[in-house]
Amino acid sequence: MTAITAYRAAILHSLGDPTQVGLEDSYAYYEDGLLVVSEGLIADIGPAEQVLARLPAATPIIEFKDKLISAGxxxxxxxxxxxxxxxxxxxxxxxxxxxxxxxxxxxxxxxxxxxxxxxxxxxxxxxxxxxxxxxxxxxxxxxxxxxxxxxxxxxxxxxxxxxxxxxxxxxxxxxxxxxxxxxxxxxxxxxxxxxxxxxxxxxxxxxxxxxxxxxxxxxxxxxxxxxxxxxxxxxxxxxxxxxxxxxxxxxxxxxxxxxxxxxxxxxxxxxxxxxxxxxxxxxxxxxxxxxxxxxxxxxxxxxxxxxxxxxxxxxxxxxxxxxxxxxxxxxxxxxxxxxxxxxxxxxxxxxxxxxxxxxxxxxxxLSLDDKIGNLSIGKEADFLVLDLHATPLMDARINNSQHLFERLFVLMMLGDDRAVSETYIYGKRQYQK
The missing domain is CATH 3.20.20.140 (Metal-dependent hydrolases)
Structure with missing residues (x-):
């Protein structure tokens, strides 16, 4: 039987260059999302409610509270x-x-x-x-x-x-x-x-x-x-x-x-x-x-x-x-x-x-976007679990943020290795904070 694992958290990944495709079409964000990994590849992704409905019974689900999943x-x-x-x-x-x-x-x-x-x-x-x-x-x-x-x-x-x-x-x-x-x-x-x-x-x-x-x-x-x-x-x-x-x-x-x-x-x-x-x-x-x-x-x-x-x-x-x-x-x-x-x-x-x-x-x-770079179905499952509350200052600033872009900007300006909770390589966890 194929090993499948699902990961539940907020999920954000890039779909295209916003300079070329426009901001609206350049990313996907699921506030409560589910990422499904099978045999080292992305098998499914989307809003948790929808993906859960089509997930095989008894699939293990790992939940990350107050975390953000991103491509590596x-x-x-x-x-x-x-x-x-x-x-x-x-x-x-x-x-x-x-x-x-x-x-x-x-x-x-x-x-x-x-x-x-x-x-x-x-x-x-x-x-x-x-x-x-x-x-x-x-x-x-x-x-x-x-x-x-x-x-x-x-x-x-x-x-x-x-x-x-x-x-x-x-x-x-x-x-x-x-x-x-x-x-x-x-x-x-x-x-x-x-x-x-x-x-x-x-x-x-x-x-x-x-x-x-x-x-x-x-x-x-x-x-x-x-x-x-x-x-x-x-x-x-x-x-x-x-x-x-x-x-x-x-x-x-x-x-x-x-x-x-x-x-x-x-x-x-x-x-x-x-x-x-x-x-x-x-x-x-x-x-x-x-x-x-x-x-x-x-x-x-x-x-x-x-x-x-x-x-x-x-x-x-x-x-x-x-x-x-x-x-x-x-x-x-x-x-x-x-x-x-x-x-x-x-x-x-x-x-x-x-x-x-x-x-x-x-x-x-690197001409590798058919394999890596986002969390689209079929890509290699290299992904991160990020903590937007990793430091007291980040926590204070995130709690004073109004929307996704602002929270992402705070992560990028105040974040560093402390914001990386876990790193997965080909579906296998290779680092945990």
Whole structure:
């Protein structure tokens, strides 16, 4: 007999981008809802009264009093090897890489160190309600082996890749075009589509790869047409000038990647804060993706992403925490900073739009919205139980709220890991507060 479990609480999930479909049609909310899970998939959802009427007799029902069920959060850009160097003081991007990041990543030559950090990292994601992430390893093949091994144990849908970098870094972090290709290929063969694991070809960013290596990255994408590409783009003005000096024959930063056939629907570019008009147009044409990393952009002093501008070019956008340049694993904290960044540019980020970016928008940006991102029937059952009364201040503010949008906004502005009561992965509880 098929195992079925039902979960009763208020339920809110995203149905579409409110910018495109309108606010009214962009979400579903059930004040007293029922979510039914069978064999790791969503089997039914709706108002409790209606779903109960069609629920098989004797189905166990788990009730969450004064809680909200949501789809799991999706983090489209994060570095697991930087977990233990988060909150490193005082530098902007390039000095921060040299002084903090590279020495930390050097430790991942040790598989035992990689396994320990991967385990902690994934548990931290679950504690913060993140159920899927696009993740950088280090240049070491073993760092990605360790990551996927730990992720597979938890049955999390993860995308990750080995960093490719063959110049402009310390010797202990450099590979070659040939070894970067061979190691990446071996990892693709071993892990891509193994359970819920997916692979991303991962040149760190243009300055740390030679033309030969970027060509090898393009070769991998041509050989495996369903793998991903993840890298960095136009994060910092000093970085952009560096790219121009390294690739004088290219018209700009994006054109470096474009020249090596690295743009496309599964290509995710972190930051993209300082794009030129023609770069926005080209990203839209190629259906390439931006990962918006607000806490990192503020912490490293990189700049402010103009969200309406890039979306006007048809570019899909997801949210990224970018730990350890980012300062929190929490997508709620990330949303709060995204809101402030838009405020600084006189744009409003509606809480329903923010929910979309953190869930279904993230899934769409990773071309996974057929599997995850909301609680529609048939999707994989990655979901959260959220507590809108998690702290005394949240409780006081929620009790003084008049409607759903206001309560959601309070969660997003005042919430963090304390608001995540439980996290479910493929229908199985993997975290409980």
């Amino acid at each position: 959060f999706i983090d489209t850009h994060i570095h697991y090897p930087q977990t233990e160097m988060i909150a490193s003081y005082g530098e902007q991007l390039l000095d921060w890489l040299n002084n903090y990041t590279f020495p930390e990543e050097g430790k991942f030559a040790d598989p035992a160190h990689a396994a320990r950090v991967a385990s902690f990292f994934l548990d931290e994601l679950l504690r913060n309600g993140t159920t899927t992430a696009m993740v950088f390893g280090t240049v070491h093949k073993a760092s990605v082996e360790a990551f996927f091994t730990e992720s597979d144990k938890r049955n999390m849908r993860m995308i990750a890749g080995k960093v490719m970098m063959d110049r402009n870094g310390p010797d202990y972090l450099l590979d070659t075009p040939e070894s970067g290709y061979a190691d990446s290929k071996a990892l693709i063969e071993r892990w891509h589509k193994q359970g819920r694991q997916l692979y991303a070809v991962t040149p760190r960013f243009a300055p740390t790869s030679t033309e030969a290596q970027l060509a090898m990255a393009g070769r991998l994408l041509a050989e495996y047409d369903d793998v991903y590409l993840q890298t960095h783009l136009s994060e910092n003005k000093q970085e952009i000038e560096w790219v121009k000096s390294l690739f004088p024959e290219r018209s700009g930063y994006l054109d470096v990647y474009d020249h090596f056939n690295l743009l496309g629907e599964r290509s995710v570019f972190a930051h993209a804060v300082h794009l030129e008009q023609e770069e926005c147009e080209r990203m839209g044409e190629t259906d390439s993706v931006i990962s918006f990393c607000p806490t990192s952009n503020l912490f490293l002093g990189s700049g402010l992403l103009d969200l309406p501008k890039v979306e006007s070019h048809g570019i899909r956008v997801g949210l990224g925490t970018d730990v350890g340049g980012g300062t929190s694993f929490s997508m709620l904290r990330t949303i709060a900073e995204a809101y402030k960044i838009q405020q600084l540019q006189e744009h409003k980020l509606h809480p329903i739009k923010a929910l979309y970016l953190a869930t279904l928008g993230g899934a769409r940006s």
